[in-house]
Amino acid sequence: MTRVTASPPIARPRVERHATGAEAESPHPVKIATERVSLFYGGKQALHDVTLDIGSNQVTALIGPSGCGKSTYLRTLNRMNDIVPKTRIAGRVTLDGADIYAAGVDVVALRRRVGMVFQRSNPFPKSNFDNVAYGIRVNRLASSRGDLRERVEASLRRAALWDEVKDRLHESALALSGGQQQRLCIARALAVQPDVLLMDEPASALDPIATQRIEELIYELKRDYTIVIVTHNMQQAARVSDVTAFFWLGKLVEVAPTEQLFTNPREKLTDDYVTGRFG
């Protein structure tokens, strides 16, 4: 992936910031900031000048019709688009103030800090234990076997899965139900101790009860993690998020505290979308 700087740093155009409750003095200081981020798949532009601040220890939901660039935006935050051939990004993404696309950034270390949960649960065809242990092992986080076991257990507890799998740690993860698999993937992501958790429609393939468990889990986790969740389910966004960003055709239309965005949006387009007039 090549990177194009939108403009020389000194002459960077003033970026208008939306009020999101993520200002510096708030309890939710900016964790991730994107400034005028554009992303191209070959000649096709999927994101247009997206500027958005993501506050720490809260849930930011990305909503919008399918194909509007939600996943693409999410994947710029842990540089997952790097592995898609022929992508090009312009603009600036910072994590705790540091540019994550700067030359010399350790992408592997970045991805350890910014974990990801995917739309379709994708456990490895290994045991439950080995799934959660994977990230601990490749990143050499555990000091001993006992430590490894403790970390796996802690992650599974965090993901509210421990009680269901503690007696079948060494059975295949593929034997779990869909909802359990997704919570296993969350546990696997938590095991490497990220600060940020990106979730791309984590419940879209699950039944209502499994979905509810994931939503409760998200609510639990936001105390300790910064969460960005993509969803095309507006009720879900309304239930779990503190801030909601509405995307349309690769552009960020509006971002606001969730309640405000749903009840009193600034933009007509947002209003049309959240009231179900299109999309």
Next chain:
Amino acid sequence: MPAGGWRARLRNGDEVAHLMALLFGLTLALLTTLVAFELVVNSSLARHRFGWSFLTGQTWDPVADQYGAAPFIYGTVVTSAIALIVAVPLGIGAALFLAELAPRRISDALTLVIELLAAVPSVVYGLIGVAVLVPLMRQYVQPALQRVAGSIPVFTGPAYGVGYLTAGLVLAIMIVPFIVSVVREVLLAVPREQREAALALGSTRWESTARVVLPYARLGVFGAVFLALGRALGETMAVTMVIGNRPEISASLFAPGYSMAAVIANEFTEATGNLYLHALVEIGLVLFLLTMIVNAFARILIVVTTRRGTAA
């Protein structure tokens, strides 16, 4: 397939295509059965005369009408084993490079070349073996091996150039392209989500390949190896040209030997007596069963992995 299944399909419009496919399928199954039947019938004399000892007998003497197939079975097994030992690491390594590391354009170009190599007739590989490999082995490789590892019995004896080792290496050269192209396919069939999950957890590219992609694809990789083995076992021309064609068992890999396919090709037209003919056909039967088993195993492994690959 349950009867209702194909009846429903017949009603649903593509009955002609379906019937044709069924017909061809049945023809193939019938042909295979016929081959097996012919092999069994035309080897009965040898079976009556020698029984199971045909497989263990080491004497192959048409003049005395004494036939034992052990030297050929041994030669086939040993040369195929050498071929696998050399070709499997090479082939998997190259496939990993093509599927995981090389940029797509380069990977596709190289794969095209490799697939062309797999289509070269085996007699050409045999010629390369005779013209290049045999002198090379005789003058450099075998003497060097003997100096370094001469205490191991497999690397002793005079360096003829032709023999088990050379035949195994020619086979290795022949099956590497095959392993590369099949393993590459299998690796590319690993779902993108698996790689992305590994990378998202802070794996390097190599860690995701070694710890996630390769284990995910391992059944398919085994399948590729068994398919390659099937080819090596049945390869006739190239082996005949470099193995030395001597029906004896030797511990030394430098020694000339013989293989099942090679002895059938060489002696079938000159086999005069009935028992001689039947003995050759029985070797054919053994080879047939061996390759069938190996290939069936390989296909099953590949089908299982590619199906799981798309379903996951």
